[in-house]
Structures are given as structure tokens and as C-alpha cells.
Amino acid sequence: MAWIRGGTLLALVALLSSWTCLVLGLAIDAGGYSSQVASRADPNMAGYLGVFFLGADPYVYFYLSNGNDALSFKALNKGSPIIRPTKGTGGVRDPTIIPGGGSEAGKKWYIIGTDLNIGKTSWDAAQRTGSRGIFVWESTDLINWANERLVVVEDATAGMVWAPEAIWDPAKGQYLVHWASKFYPTSDPRHTGSPSNIRIRYAYTSDFKTFSAPQTLIDKNPTNIIDLSILPLNGTNSNSFLRFMKDETQKTVFVEVSDTGLFGKWTRAGGDAAVIQSGVEGPAAYWDNTVPGKVHLLLDFYGADGYRPYESSDPGSNSGWAASNRGGFPANLRHGSVLPVDGRAYEALRSRWG
Numbered sequence: 001m002a003w004i005r006g007g008t009l010l011a012l013v014a015l016l017s018s019w020t021c022l023v024l025g026l027a028i029d030a031g032g033y034s035s036q037v038a039s040r041a042d043p044n045m046a047g048y049l050g051v052f053f054l055g056a057d058p059y060v061y062f063y064l065s066n067g068n069d070a071l072s073f074k075a076l077n078k079g080s081p082i083i084r085p086t087k088g089t090g091g092v093r094d095p096t097i098i099p100g101g102g103s104e105a106g107k108k109w110y111i112i113g114t115d116l117n118i119g120k121t122s123w124d125a126a127q128r129t130g131s132r133g134i135f136v137w138e139s140t141d142l143i144n145w146a147n148e149r150l151v152v153v154e155d156a157t158a159g160m161v162w163a164p165e166a167i168w169d170p171a172k173g174q175y176l177v178h179w180a181s182k183f184y185p186t187s188d189p190r191h192t193g194s195p196s197n198i199r200i201r202y203a204y205t206s207d208f209k210t211f212s213a214p215q216t217l218i219d220k221n222p223t224n225i226i227d228l229s230i231l232p233l234n235g236t237n238s239n240s241f242l243r244f245m246k247d248e249t250q251k252t253v254f255v256e257v258s259d260t261g262l263f264g265k266w267t268r269a270g271g272d273a274a275v276i277q278s279g280v281e282g283p284a285a286y287w288d289n290t291v292p293g294k295v296h297l298l299l300d301f302y303g304a305d306g307y308r309p310y311e312s313s314d315p316g317s318n319s320g321w322a323a324s325n326r327g328g329f330p331a332n333l334r335h336g337s338v339l340p341v342d343g344r345a346y347e348a349l350r351s352r353w354g
Contacts, residue, residue, distance in 0.1 A: 045289035046343035052336030058091030072328025076353035091117025101168025130160030180226035198224035224248035244283035274318035282335030
């Protein structure tokens with residue numbers, strides 16, 4: 001390179017830089033979305049906290065990873081529940097742990113879940129005259145969980161409220177809470193007739209106490225859609241998201257991508273028939289703390305042994321997911337969520353519940 005001089009060198013550097021950006025841009029576009037997911041690994045994170053229920057035991061159980069191994073977990077509290085509901089049906093399913101957003105970031109966490117104890121009812125009754133509320137607990141340290149409440153979020157035409165989750169919406173400056181419901185005509189107040197398809201509904205809240213009027217977020221009529229889970233692509237202030245959901249009609253889980261916000265245009269890579277896996281539900285996605293661009297996805301094999309881990313470095317694709325090594329992953333975990341935690345939180349959880 002001794003022959004390169006002055007402006008010639010600068011021109012070549014600029015050319016190489018432009019070519020690199022072009023190639024990266026083409027590669028990203030080819031993957032089906034434009035967000036640079038490779039930036040998501042976080043060296044400040046020391047492990048993962050898993051929050052689940054266990055089939056016939058509708059309570060909240062905590063599992064802590066073995067260090068930063070995203071696929072190896074051990075039960076906390078000697079395998080006993082961390083939270084037992086005292087309201088509603090006395091049972092909670094589908095628990096989701098939600099990190100605080102905005103001024104609550106790093107200071108507040110919430111756990112919300114479905115108010116359902118199937119041992120006290122039937123699946124038909126649970127969908128016709130089930131609970132229209134969601135359980136809420138809150139914490140400032142991930143150790144002490146208090147202020148249990150059961151908040152009604154749906155109107156009287158809804159048959160149930162299932163699998164609630166929430167995400168901080170940077171565009172709104174509030175939490176977007178979503179769930180699955182089916183509906184009955186106002187002329188059928190006892191919900192004895194034929195319902196609508198199951199659709200995803202949502203409301204906004206700043207405190208998980210007061211919620212806006214519910215509205216429809218996803219309606220793929222006549223398909224039944226449940227178990228929505230949303231994962232930000234580029235941090236809490238990004239407009240790029242993945243959303244995983246279950247087609248309850250076909251019993252499959254698939255993913256869609258948006259680069260234009262939670263209410264923007266969503267694309268399903270591979271088309272309407274593309275799926276990640278069949279015979280599963282309750283998708284729970286989380287970023288790898290150490291490997292840039294890698295996403296882990298738990299899929300609940302509800303007819304077998306519960307959650308099994310999958311992984312992908314192309315998480316916006318329905319075809320790019322592979323089964324992970326299950327050697328350190330517990331069996332029989334059911335629909336829940338996983339939260340990456342920093343070293344201070346990790347040590348506190350291990351000290352208190354280990």
C-alpha cells in the first residue's frame with residue numbers, strides 16, 4: 001500500500017466504508033427486517049430470571065440461570081412458589097415479568113398473569129364466563145413482591161382475559177398491556193351462544209392500576225390468535241419489534257416483524273403459512289446476554305413436557321429457529337417469561353432464594 005498517498009487513501013477508505021454499509025444493509029434487508037439486532041448483547045447482564053407456572057400448580061415459580069448460561073436454570077426457593085394468589089380464582093397462569101420503563105426503568109418490576117385455576121372450573125366455562133381481570137404484583141428489588149391486585153380490564157361481552165403481557169411503549173410513554181379474549185353479543189349476557197374468534201386486545205396504563213378502555217390490537221378473523229409476546233429489537237426507545245403469537249386454530253406459533261412501531265406495518269417472513277413450530281403455545285423470547293444477535297425462544301409443548309428452548313440469529317424469520325441443547329433446562333415449566341438481570345440483581349436473587 002506504499003503507493004497510496006494523501007487524498008487517494010482517503011478516497012479509498014470512503015469507498016470501502018460505503019461498500020461495507022451497502023453490504024450490511026443488503027444483508028439486513030435480506031433477513032426481512034432493517035433493525036441491527038447484533039447490538040443486543042449486554043455485558044452488564046450477569047444472568048436470567050425465569051418466571052413460570054407448573055401445570056397443575058397455578059402459582060408463580062422463580063428459576064435462576066447458572067450464570068450467563070441462557071439454557072441452564074435451577075429452581076429458587078427450593079422449588080416452592082414465590083407467589084400464591086389470594087384473590088380471584090386463587091390460581092395464576094401465564095406469569096410475565098415486566099421491567100419498568102420511563103422513570104421506572106431499573107427501579108420497578110411488575111408480574112402480571114391470568115386469573116385462572118382450571119381445577120375449579122372447566123375449559124368451556126373458563127372461556128364463557130371466566131375472569132375479565134388480570135393479576136398484578138409489583139417490586140422494587142425483584143425480591144419482595146407486594147400490592148397484589150386483580151384489575152378488570154375487559155367489558156362484559158368478553159368471555160375471558162388470557163395470557164396478559166405488557167411492554168413499555170416509548171412512543172406513548174406508557175405500558176401497553178395486551179391479552180386474548182373472545183366475545184359474545186350483548187343479546188347473550190350469559191354467554192351461552194356462539195362467540196367471536198379469539199383476538200388480541202390492549203389497553204394503556206402508567207401504574208397497572210388504572211387502564212384505558214380496551215381496544216382490539218390483532219384480529220385475524222376467523223383465525224383464533226392467543227399468547228402474544230412482543231420483543232423490542234433495538235432497546236427500549238426503538239420502533240422495531242418482533243411479535244410472537246399462537247394460531248389457536250392451527251396450533252402453531254409464528255413471528256412477525258415491524259420497523260414502524262407497535263401500530264406500524266407487521267410482516268410475516270415466509271408468508272401466511274410460515275410457522276416456527278406446531279403443537280406449541282406460550283412463546284417467551286429473550287435476548288442472549290453474551291452472543292450478539294442471538295434470541296432464545298421458549299415454546300410450551302402443552303401436550304408433553306412443557307417448555308423447550310429454541311434459538312436463532314435471524315429471529316425475524318419463521319424458518320431460522322433451531323432446537324437448543326436441553327441438558328441444563330428443567331422439564332415441565334409452563335407458559336411464563338424470562339428476564340435478563342444484572343450482577344447485583346442476580347446475586348440478590350441467589351442470596352435470598354437460592
